[in-house]
Amino acid sequence: MSITQQYLLDSYRAAQHDERTPPAPGRQDWQIVREVRDYGRFRAVVEERPAHGRFRAALAGFVARAGLSRGSAVRTPRPHH
Template structure:
């Protein structure tokens, strides 16, 4: 059974029992992403790490730590 079929079945059952219909699939995806981001920031603060910018810092460490830069190609 696909997610759409399950949603339709749950909606039908909710209407039959005079209950609220469930939210449509995918309607709360961005909210979930924001909550995961906020939880990561919370964990960073609890663990006394920087709460934001960790990806940029990691990339800059990789670039600085490599030592040698790749030469530019000239045509």
Template sequence: MSVTQQYLLDAYRAAQHGRPTPPAPGAHDWQAVREVRDYGRFRAVVAGRPARGRVRATLARLARGGRLSGGSVARTPRPLP
């Protein structure tokens, strides 16, 4: 069953029972994205990390040739072919 079919079925059932119809699919997508972003910022603050600029800082570190993890690992050179 597709999302649209489920929505139409739910709207039909709501009309039969005299209840308000549910919101259409996709009506609150941006609100959900904002809530996920805010939750991620909240968790960062609770963990003692900066709440903003984490993605940009990580991308800048990767562009400079850094690693994702903070630990240093000795690198061995690749053997020549």
């Protein structure tokens, strides 16, 4: 069953029981992403770790361990218009 089908089924059931319809799928995705990010920052502060720049630092460490550099990246040529 797809997300849309589940949403339609839940909406139908809510209408049958005179309840509020559920929010449409995907409507609150960015809010959830922000809440997860904020929770991660909160946990970092509580655990006395840097709250900002952790992702970039981890990515830079990964790139350094993999032996990649900016000049060695393979680039796809841009199409000419």
